[in-house]
Amino acid sequence: MLLNIFLFKGKKIRDLEDLNIYSYPIEIISINDKILVNKIIKGHDKYECWQKINSNQFKIAEPIAQFINDLNIYSSCINGKIIIGLIFDNEDNPYDYMEIFKELLNEVLNNGNGYSFDDEIEVDNLLISMFIDIKRFGDEVIEKPPEIEYYYQRETFFKIFLFGIDEVGKSSLVRRLKTGEFNDNFFTPTRKFNIEYIPVEEKGLFALWDMPGQKAFRSKWLKGLQDSNIILYMIDVANQRRFEESSNEFWNVLNKNELNGIPLLIIGNKTDLVRLSNESNNAQLAILREELSSFYNFNKIKNRKWNFLFTSVKTNFNIDNVIPAIFNLLSS
Numbered sequence: 002m003l004l005n006i007f008l009f010k011g012k013k014i015r016d017l018e019d020l021n022i023y024s025y026p027i028e029i030i031s032i033n034d035k036i037l038v039n040k041i042i043k044g045h046d047k048y049e050c051w052q053k054i055n056s057n058q059f060k061i062a063e064p065i066a067q068f069i070n071d072l073n074i075y076s077s078c079i080n081g082k083i084i085i086g087l088i089f090d091n092e093d094n095p096y097d098y099m100e101i102f103k104e105l106l107n108e109v110l111n112n113g114n115g116y117s118f119d120d121e122i123e124v125d126n127l128l129i130s131m132f133i134d135i136k137r138f139g140d141e142v143i144e145k146p147p148e149i150e151y152y153y154q155r156e157t158f159f160k161i162f163l164f165g166i167d168e169v170g171k172s173s174l175v176r177r178l179k180t181g182e183f184n185d186n187f188f189t190p191t192r193k194f195n196i197e198y199i200p201v202e203e204k205g206l207f208a209l210w211d212m213p214g215q216k217a218f219r220s221k222w223l224k225g226l227q228d229s230n231i232i233l234y235m236i237d238v239a240n241q242r243r244f245e246e247s248s249n250e251f252w253n254v255l256n257k258n259e260l261n262g263i264p265l266l267i268i269g270n271k272t273d274l275v276r277l278s279n280e281s282n283n284a285q286l287a288i289l290r291e292e293l294s295s296f297y298n299f300n301k302i303k304n305r306k307w308n309f310l311f312t313s314v315k316t317n318f319n320i321d322n323v324i325p326a327i328f329n330l331l332s333s
């Protein structure tokens with residue numbers, strides 16, 4: 002399984018004082034690991050990597066495999082200036098990934114659009130999109146954990162894409178579904194794509210993609226959406242101040258043509274924070290539902306099956322209905 006992707010960049014790659022290291026999704030290699038960094042760079046010494054390049058095309062050297070400090074590293078050198086590498090689980094064979102690694106690099110760098118390594122956002126995007134593509138290739142083509150393989154064979158593997166602005170309760174929902182737990186003080190904004198596998202009895206295996214909701218990460222949502230079987234959009238119904246922002250983000254994504262036809266479940270979470278007098282819960286929720294509907298223009302949702310569900314991850318309200326609601330949409 003792919004664990005990490007990293008990139009070294011500097012005016013002179015061998016000058017560690019001037020070297021920048023980027024990684025995704027976690028920092029495994031730091032500039033302070035001088036010996037490790039040096040060894041990775043030196044690994045490319047013997048090969049064509051450091052030759053001069055005289056063309057506009059990026060030259061991507063054959064990747065080399067190294068095993069350093071217990072890390073299974075597979076890296077390639079680009080134009081003698083940049084090293085991009087993958088870190089795998091120790092038991093993985095990096096050569097299984099040779100073709101896809103080279104192909105993806107070529108696709109991104111030599112597509113005629115003039116890739117710039119000077120633009121940090123481009124570098125970030127390169128790492129994230131390659132990470133996702135290589136990981137997907139690994140999960141789907143090379144090594145499926147037995148459990149996942151079983152579900153693939155039975156064709157009951159579902160990718161569920163969960164998004165929404167920050168702090169609405171997405172990660173809390175995933176944790177609730179996976180472990181049954183909820184922790185009030187568990188406020189840890191998600192910073193990376195979080196993928197949890199949840200087997201659902203007699204139905205199949207859910208791969209729940211829990212997206213980070215903070216502004217800086219929203220441009221990455223579209224990266225993760227590919228191949229989703231259903232999309233889930235979560236709203237914090239108690240936080241009216243952010244309805245407008247949330248509605249804008251909702252429509253930004255829904256308006257993408259490639260998502261036509263993909264079913265949608267909208268989850269109105271944190272009902273426990275909306276003051277409801279117990280006896281008339283249903284009537285009050287119906288009113289709230291109407292308000293949300295007109296605010297978010299739910300009536301404009303076209304080209305897909307969709308549904309709406311109120312929940313409280315905190316009190317467990319309707320949590321048991323989340324998976325049935327998903328299956329209803331998937332199976333009709």
Ligand SMILES: Nc1nc2c(ncn2[C@@H]2O[C@H](COP(=O)(O)OP(=O)(O)OP(=O)(O)O)[C@@H](O)[C@H]2O)c(=O)[nH]1
Pocket residue numbers: 165166167168169170171172173174184185186187188189190191192212213214215270271272273274312313314315316
């Ligand atoms: N009262 C109440 N609090 C909730 C509920 N669901 C989640 N929370 C709390 O809301 C906060 C944010 O929850 P998260 O699950 O981290 O939110 P998120 O949508 O994953 O946020 P990002 O990862 O930043 O996008 C946490 O403190 C949770 O405990 C709920 O139903 N009711």
Ligand SMILES: [Mg+2]
Pocket residue numbers: 171172173189190191211212213214
């Ligand atoms: Mg989260």
